Amino acid sequence: MYLKQGCSLLLKAHKPTRPLVLSTNPVPTLNPKPQTEPTQPILEESQVLQRLKHEHQLGLALDYFRSIANSRAFKHTQLTYKAMIEKLGSQCEMDGVQYLMHQMKLEGVSCSEDLFICVVKCHRRAGLAEQALKLFYRIREFGCKPSVRIYNHLLDALLCEDRFRMISPVYGNMKKDGMEPNVYTYNILLKALCKNDRVDGARKLLVEMSRKGCCPDAVSYTTVVSALCRIGKVDEAREVACRFEPDVAVYNALVNGLCKEFRFGEALVLLGEMVDKGLDPNVITYSAIISSLSDVRNVESALAVLAKMFVRGCRPNIHTFTSLLKGYFMEGRVSEALDLWKRMVREGFEPTVVAYSTVTHGLCSIGNMRKAVSVLHEMERKGCSPNVTTYSTLIDGFAKAGNLIGASETWNNMMARGCRPNVIAYTCMVDVLCRKFMFNRAQCLVENMTTEGCPPNTVTFNTLIKGLCEGEEVDWAVMMLNKMREIGCLPNITTYNELLHGLFKVNRFEEAFRLISEMHDKGLKLNLVTYNTILNGFCSTGMTKKAMQVFGNMLRHGTKPDAITYNILIYFYCKQGKIDAAIQIFNSTDRAKEWCPDVIAYSCLLWGICNSVGLDEAMVYLHKMINEGICPNSGTWNVLVQCLFSSLGHLGPIYILSEIIRDG
Numbered sequence: 001m002y003l004k005q006g007c008s009l010l011l012k013a014h015k016p017t018r019p020l021v022l023s024t025n026p027v028p029t030l031n032p033k034p035q036t037e038p039t040q041p042i043l044e045e046s047q048v049l050q051r052l053k054h055e056h057q058l059g060l061a062l063d064y065f066r067s068i069a070n071s072r073a074f075k076h077t078q079l080t081y082k083a084m085i086e087k088l089g090s091q092c093e094m095d096g097v098q099y100l101m102h103q104m105k106l107e108g109v110s111c112s113e114d115l116f117i118c119v120v121k122c123h124r125r126a127g128l129a130e131q132a133l134k135l136f137y138r139i140r141e142f143g144c145k146p147s148v149r150i151y152n153h154l155l156d157a158l159l160c161e162d163r164f165r166m167i168s169p170v171y172g173n174m175k176k177d178g179m180e181p182n183v184y185t186y187n188i189l190l191k192a193l194c195k196n197d198r199v200d201g202a203r204k205l206l207v208e209m210s211r212k213g214c215c216p217d218a219v220s221y222t223t224v225v226s227a228l229c230r231i232g233k234v235d236e237a238r239e240v241a242c243r244f245e246p247d248v249a250v251y252n253a254l255v256n257g258l259c260k261e262f263r264f265g266e267a268l269v270l271l272g273e274m275v276d277k278g279l280d281p282n283v284i285t286y287s288a289i290i291s292s293l294s295d296v297r298n299v300e301s302a303l304a305v306l307a308k309m310f311v312r313g314c315r316p317n318i319h320t321f322t323s324l325l326k327g328y329f330m331e332g333r334v335s336e337a338l339d340l341w342k343r344m345v346r347e348g349f350e351p352t353v354v355a356y357s358t359v360t361h362g363l364c365s366i367g368n369m370r371k372a373v374s375v376l377h378e379m380e381r382k383g384c385s386p387n388v389t390t391y392s393t394l395i396d397g398f399a400k401a402g403n404l405i406g407a408s409e410t411w412n413n414m415m416a417r418g419c420r421p422n423v424i425a426y427t428c429m430v431d432v433l434c435r436k437f438m439f440n441r442a443q444c445l446v447e448n449m450t451t452e453g454c455p456p457n458t459v460t461f462n463t464l465i466k467g468l469c470e471g472e473e474v475d476w477a478v479m480m481l482n483k484m485r486e487i488g489c490l491p492n493i494t495t496y497n498e499l500l501h502g503l504f505k506v507n508r509f510e511e512a513f514r515l516i517s518e519m520h521d522k523g524l525k526l527n528l529v530t531y532n533t534i535l536n537g538f539c540s541t542g543m544t545k546k547a548m549q550v551f552g553n554m555l556r557h558g559t560k561p562d563a564i565t566y567n568i569l570i571y572f573y574c575k576q577g578k579i580d581a582a583i584q585i586f587n588s589t590d591r592a593k594e595w596c597p598d599v600i601a602y603s604c605l606l607w608g609i610c611n612s613v614g615l616d617e618a619m620v621y622l623h624k625m626i627n628e629g630i631c632p633n634s635g636t637w638n639v640l641v642q643c644l645f646s647s648l649g650h651l652g653p654i655y656i657l658s659e660i661i662r663d664g
Contacts, residue, residue, distance in 0.1 A: 434467020
């Protein structure tokens with residue numbers, strides 16, 4: 001199974017410029033020759049405008065525009081130039097727009113404010129704000145003067161491309177030209193400040209607006225309130241909102257901010273406040289709460305909000321239902337999710353790519369790849385093009401199922417449809433190749449990412465390093481760590497955790513210890529996985545003192561042990577025959593309620609007791625295990641049967657076997 005290589009990045013293809021040769025109106029000679037052909041009827045401006053307006057094909061419109069310009073029937077005006085420029089701009093034919101501006105200048109047709117704004121809008125649509133700015137600096141050449149409206153449209157074009165550094169000088173020029181900014185100007189500046197994470201500056205600008213007699217409107221306040229909520233300053237956002245009569249958009253921003261902080265009670269209070277003030281919460285308001293509740297796996301509360309939504313006469317949309325689908329899948333309520341999906345389609349809701357991707361992800365998460373692929377095919381049949389997220393989800397699902405063929409077919413399908421893989425898709429494909437121990441292919445794919453303009457990130461390298469360590473290719477994994485550093489991709493704590501696991505796995509303890517020292521030197525904060533990996537490594541080598549030092553450091557630095565930590569320690573003491581120490585850890589943790597022993601902990605302890613103490617003590621803990629509702633697994637029974645057969649005769653095994661039969 002071969003993967004299709006990604007196409008190299010293509011330069012943006014320039015459309016061929018359309019011929020736009022216009023003759024300037026000729027100067028009549030002193031002795032004109034008599035006409036031998038009938039003169040063309042003189043055209044009215046309204047006729048030309050109507051023809052240009054109703055001609056949908058750009059080529060035909062250009063031919064008409066050129067033909068009448070090269071005749072004596074009509075001399076183009078500001079309005080006809082504007083109509084033709086609008087048509088060219090709608091298809092981003094900017095060479096044609098520039099040519100017509102030059103032609104106007106040659107013919108002495110002055111450029112009106114509306115026409116120049118039209119030109120700026122064309123540049124904005126084409127993503128060429130900087131060219132619009134250069135043209136603006138020559139505005140007087142076209143017989144037009146700067147105005148507040150022109151400045152506003154120019155600032156807006158720069159904002160759309162996040163040209164924050166250019167906005168301030170342009171605003172400075174505006175003030176130098178003696179023009180007072182209006183509320184639209186200020187709103188653009190507020191958006192620029194908020195998009196550039198300068199929310200404090202935006203709040204100061206609100207004050208400046210009021211001081212200069214330009215009263216902020218709903219857009220002004222909504223911009224600042226939304227920005228404050230986005231950065232987690234919801235309480236400050238509410239203070240700002242109290243300064244004016246908030247509208248639905250402001251309330252939506254506040255509700256969304258509260259939901260992100262899981263303050264659902266306060267969000268519901270705001271719903272009531274909206275109703276009290278005569279404002280009807282809309283589908284965006286309700287959907288924000290439903291989505292957040294679904295994210296925290298509280299579908300029942302989300303359904304209660306949906307019911308409230310119906311009572312208020314607000315119809316849910318596809319985004320509302322998509323949020324509920326996500327919640328159902330996260331709670332493992334797959335049948336209810338699929339029922340909701342069928343009901344959505346039956347009631348006429350057209351699924352979006354996000355809705356399809358949500359269902360695909362939910363099915364992949366439970367390993368139902370056949371159904372997930374059928375959803376993809378349904379999506380394609382209904383004309384909804386899958387995006388890279390959809391394909392990445394499927395590849396990841398196939399990777400977790402160890403299905404290389406399915407992952408490869410999905411990858412090739414994605415490439416065949418012209419959908420470029422992103423770093424997530426690449427990483428998922430690296431994962432499935434590593435699971436099949438195809439490390440050369442995985443490395444080639446990582447190297448190909450850079451040439452395709454999609455450089456690998458830390459997660460990509462961590463995936464490859466993990467696969468190599470699982471395959472005991474530790475030298476190769478270390479080489480990948482060095483490769484990361486070479487290309488400026490910084491390793492994180494996960495990178496070191498995977499390498500530590502790999503080194504301990506092949507008993508290369510000295511290198512593992514050097515890596516731990518390197519982590520300390522780099523100031524990396526060890527997490528729970530790191531401590532467990534190191535603890536397991538020390539226990540494997542029988543280094544009791546070192547293991548206890550690691551455990552002590554772990555507690556001292558505020559990292560709480562988990563089930564894996566305690567299971568490592570219990571197994572370690574049982575292996576050394578120190579059953580009393582193992583039982584002490586087992587019982588003390590149980591009393592402290594920090595952790596409830598699981599089937600692994602009981603199995604380890606039973607194994608140790610059977611080997612070192614005897615049957616009676618083992619039976620005590622077996623009964624305790626069953627009484628606590630923890631079902632022994634096959635590993636537990638195997639430990640007991642083997643140990644008891646070897647040391648306790650036949651009564652014990654018979655009892656154990658009867659328990660196995662009863663347990664099913």
